Amino acid sequence: MARVKTQYKCQSCGYISASYLGRCPNCGAWNQFEKQTSEVKKVSNKATPSRMISAIGNNEPVAMAKVEAKVESRISTNMEELDRVLGGGIVPGSLVLIGGDPGIGKSTLMLQVTGELAQKYKVLYISGEESAGQIKLRAERLGLDQSGMLLYPETNMEKIRDTIDEIKPDFVVIDSIQTMNEPSLDAMTGSASQVREVTSELMKIAKIDTITVFVIGHVTKEGAIAGPKILEHMVDTVLYFEGDEHHAYRILHSVKNRFGAANEVGMFEMENAGLKEVDNPSAIFLNERLPNSTGSAIVVSLEGTRPILAEIQALVTPTAFGYAKRTTSGIDYNRAALLLAVLEKQGNLMLQNQDAYLTSIGGMRLNEPAIDLAIVMAIASSYKSMEIPSTDAFVGEVGLTGEVRRVNKIEARIKEAAQVGFKRIYIPRHNMSDQLPNYGIEVIPVASIAQAMKLVFG
Missing domain, CATH: 2.20.28 (Rubrerythrin, domain 2)
Incomplete structure (x- = not known):
């Protein structure tokens, strides 16, 4: 032996x-x-060297000037929000990883998408978690029970490879990657080695046979897709399906995309009949706002290339303990603590003995620096018990010396605020120029948080 x-x-x-x-x-x-x-080293019977070379291209060095770049064709999913996140549609032969918390709606999303695609293309839905009968029950609820999709409950990768070779589908869905098992690998199902080996095999299937593969992956408690971090580098596109279990809205967020812009966002609403696209997320986040409330400010946040108006709320109350408490939801905790310190030093607000609670409404997670000015104004509004006009919006990054710094794509932000119906928008002074188009909204430049507070609160 x-x-x-x-x-x-x-x-x-x-x-x-x-x-x-x-x-x-x-x-x-x-x-x-x-x-x-x-024994881990195994040559897949799926790919021969000649097929691999023909799939990848010339295996010899070639001058870039002689390389012919082809524009990737796209297949529409009939869901504009998903097409936007993917960069305009599905690229044939791509490997797409969709991650999210259990029960967030990943399987529902993929069943809706592939149910529509099955009307024109051959779709193979491979499930390692549910039987064909369970999938059929969900399809009946979504109105897709008459779809021509092929269901295949299986976890053995050898059988899956043979089935794909026999059927030759256009689209394959793996639900989920943690349940797939490579028999030749001496490791437990769902382990890092198994996840990596199975993903590598799926990449070969996608690239050699030009089959689009969707892979569903669960998210761990730390917020990362289960398995090694290298898994994200192996696929073409990484999408996170996020949302609060207490809210009906879901956010599809692009983390990596080799065929389009990353950080794009798609909005969905979970209903009894499945996921429904949200065409105007700005209106959704603002429709329940009280007109005369303190501690509330509107920011025009940019998610990918899409401007979205979101509400930031702050509650500042005297502390009942020996030290002030800070709590955030949907906003970075360290960033909020930094802005509270800047407000105390540069805005002359005594916040060291005040508890501060900050949140972004609707389950939206806001990370970009352009939300700083809105956070500062919401805190000042709650501290002073003075309301901010409901038709005012704020955009700007705040520095440690209290200055309001320039942000990118200011024209798109101003246009979005005007379309929703806002009358005034406060922007950084260095973003102000004569070339800004007139969108029918008053644009007020500010250089510091002290100037902004004076203009808003007098």
Whole structure:
């Protein structure tokens, strides 16, 4: 018999040890070593060298000037929000990873999308978590029970490869990647090695046979897709399906896209009949706003290339303990603490003995620096118990010295605020220019938070 070589590899950094270690001496990660043997190396019967070369292209060095760049064709999903996130539609032969919390609606989204695609294309839905009968029940609820989609409950990758070779579908859905098993790999189903090996095999299937593969992946408690981080680098597109279980709205967020812009956002609403597209998310986030409330400010946030108006609320109350408490939801905690310190130093507000609670309404997670000015104004409004006019919006990054700094794509932000019906928008002074188009909204430039507070509160 051939000699079997055994080694242990860290799934975080790739460090190799001859024996099992609880803590990696290279990266310091705990419980990341996994047993590997020489039997792991397996040549897939799916791809021969000639097929691989024809799929990838010329395997010899070639001058870039002689390379012919082809524009990738797109297939519409009949869902404008999903097409926007994908960069204009589905690219044939791409591998798309969709991650999200359990129960957020990943399977529902894919069933709706592939149900529509099955009217024109051959779709194979591979499920490792549900039986064909369970999928049929969900399809009946979505009105897709008469779809020509092929259902295949299976977890064995060898059988899946043979089925794909036999059927030759245009689209394949893997639900989910954690349930798939490569029999030749000596590792537990759902482990880092299994997830990586299965994803590598799916990439070969997608690229060699030009089959679009959608892979569903669960998200861990830390907010990352289960499995090694290298999984995100192996696929063409990474989408996160996010949302609050207490809200009906879902956000499809693009983290990586080789065929389009990243950080694009699509909005959906979960209903009994499935996911419904939200054409005007700005109106959704603002429709329940009280007209004469304090501690509320509107910001024009940019998600990818899409401007969205969101409401930021702040509640400032005297602390009942020895130190002030800060709580945030949908806003970065460290950024909020920094802005509170800037307000106390540069805005002359005594906040060190005040509890501060900050939130973005509607479950929207706001991360860009352009929301700083709206956060500052919401805090000042609550502290002073003075309302901000409901027709005012704010855009601007705040520095440590209290200055309001320039932001990008100011024209798109101003246009969105005007279309929703706002009368005034406060922007950084350095974004103000004579070339700004007139959208029918008053544009007020500010240089510092002190100037902004004086203009709003007098």
